[in-house]
Amino acid sequence: MASKRVSVVIIGGSHAGLGVSHKLIRQAPEASITLINPSEEYYFNIAAPRFLVKPDSLPSSKYLLNIGETFTQYTENSFTFVKGIAAKIDYLNKTVVVKTSGNSLNERGSKLVAFDYLVIASGSTTPATLGQGSLKLPFKQTxxxxxxxxxxxxQERIQAATRIVIGGAGPLGVELAGELAEATGLKKVITLVSKGDCLLAGSGATETVQRTAESLLGRRNVVILKSITIVQVYQDVESKKWSVTLSDGQTITADEYISRTGVLPNNDFIPKSFLNGEGWVNVDDQLRVVEDKISRNDTYAVGDITSHPYRLLSRVSAQAEVIASNIAATMKRDKRLMVYSAEAQQKMIVVPVGQSTGTGHIGGWTLLGCLVWFFKGKDFLTYKAPKFLLGKE
Ligand SMILES: Cc1cc2nc3c(=O)[nH]c(=O)nc-3n(C[C@H](O)[C@H](O)[C@H](O)COP(=O)(O)OP(=O)(O)OC[C@H]3O[C@@H](n4cnc5c(N)ncnc54)[C@H](O)[C@@H]3O)c2cc1C
Known part of the structure; x- marks a missing residue:
């Protein structure tokens, strides 16, 4: 009689979930992997500042790639894709309840997927993605x-706008301002509001990088407001214009307001006992989920959804490798397990300001504008998307 395959269910099919899926199949071909994701396409959201502002700069085939095709290379029964969203984890029966349509849960709109091991890779979203107090911009998939x-x-809304306010001057706010300024020259007034007294505050950027970002945007006529917070944002129902009230008392009227603050965990289906005070999943150094201070041997979490504070694509591969390796080792009763160290990851930030220049640093090395173009600015890393899709990054 054939032995039962070990069933690994991965919730979320973006950078992290795909990374774990491929790496695990390669290490444990005897596992049966089920990937649950609401879309059949991998969304390379990293390039969003470029293609949202400059629609002709990148064809959609560069940032929306089919997930299923990349798994046909493996043996039959090793991979199943389920289109839908995880609505509940039932640990009593070791199943995930998956909602397969936008309607409420019922027999036709849901299915059960059984697991031996579970990997939570449901990531995060943003207020702008949801259109909450902001122009709706798909920074993530919904x-x-x-x-x-x-x-x-x-894209249409951005093209039509003349006055745009961006609230939040982290890497994405700076990238967006740079793209907008370059795309439209003096035709649009772009205002970037920074809570800190410099741009890129709290992002790990060095002072040189912070100053260079400000100088590059200043040269492109971006209006930069520092040490100012957004007090209130209001959109008029009829005119659709935004009133943005600032902490210095002024109110700016804008055609569009883009919120670049806030990262929200996709945690609706996750037991509350797994979450920290901010809603992220507690993990140990093997990336096993921690519940009431005890690590679960059947559940892991990876990527943005974990309690690790740097929610970056550049952290995902190392985490995916640890989880794939640990599940494969556990299946073989091998006690040599990998650990993930956030401190050991290289400190880096690369921020294009328009197509041809930008700023950043890798470790202690400050990057010249031409290197920022080379590493990221030329196509916003889309050349790496097929590698992430195949779990080869
Ligand atoms: C516009 C933008 C630009 C960025 N640029 C950079 C950059 O240049 N460099 C960098 O290092 N980082 C960057 N980041 C951060 C990077 O995007 C994240 O760190 C990365 O997306 C994390 O990947 P993830 O797979 O963990 O989560 P996500 O990318 O958030 O993916 C989660 C996946 O899970 C799915 N999902 C959610 N809920 C469920 C559910 N209940 N059931 C099933 N599936 C579900 C989602 O649909 C999605 O497919 C950027 C972020 C944004 C928003």
């Missing part, structure tokens, strides 16, 4: 929405 349509609508 379940049961047509991503191409949402992208097209966002």
């Amino acid at each position: 379940a049961f929405e047509d991503t191409r349509k949402v992208i097209f609508e966002a």
Whole structure:
């Protein structure tokens, strides 16, 4: 009689979930992996500042890639894709309840997927992605929405706007301001509001990088407001214009307001006992989920959804490697397990300001504008998307 395959269910099919899926199949071909994701396409959101502002700069095939095709290379039964969202984890029966349509849970709109091991890779979203107090911009994918349509609508709104305010001067706020300024020259007024007294505060950027970002944006006529917070944002229902009230008392009227603050965990389906005070999943150094101070041997978490504070694509591969390796080792009753060290990851930040220049540092090395172009600015890392899709990064 054939032995039962070990079933590994991965919730979330973006950078982290895909990384674990491929790495695990390669290390443990005897595992049966089920990947649950609301879209059949991998969304390379990293390039969003470029293609949302400059629609002709990148074809959609560069940032929306089919997930299923990349798994046909493996043996039959090693991989199943389930289109839907995890609605509940049932530990009593070791199943995940998956909602397969936007309607409420019922027999036709849901299915059960059994697991021996579970990997939570459901990531995060942003207020702008959800259109909460902001122009709706697909910085991440949203379940049961047509991503191409949402992208097209966002591109149209940005093109039509003359006055745009960006709230938040982290890496993404700076990248967006740079793209907008370059795309439109003096035709648009771009205002970037920074809570800190410098740009890129709290991102790990060095002072040189912070100053260079400010100088590059200043040269492109971006209005930079520092040490100022957004007090209130209001959109007029009829005119659709935004009133942005600032902590210095002024109110700016803008055609569009883009919120670049806030990262929200996709945790609706996750037991509350797994979450820290901010809603992220507690993990130990093997990336096993910690519940009431005890590590679970059947559940791991990876990527943005974990309690690790640097929510970056550049952290995902190392984490995926640890989880794939540990599940494979546990299946073989091998006690040699890998650990993930956030401190050991290289400190780096690369921020294009328009197509041809930008700023950043890798470790202690400050990057010249031409190197920022080379590493990221030329195509916003889309050349790496197929590698992430195949778990080869
Ligand atoms: C616009 C933008 C630009 C960025 N640029 C950079 C950069 O240049 N460098 C860098 O290092 N980092 C960057 N980041 C951060 C990077 O995007 C994240 O660190 C990365 O997306 C984390 O990947 P993830 O797979 O953990 O989560 P996510 O990318 O958030 O993916 C989560 C996946 O899970 C799915 N999902 C959610 N809930 C469920 C559910 N209940 N059931 C099933 N599936 C579910 C989602 O649909 C999605 O497919 C950027 C972020 C943004 C928003």
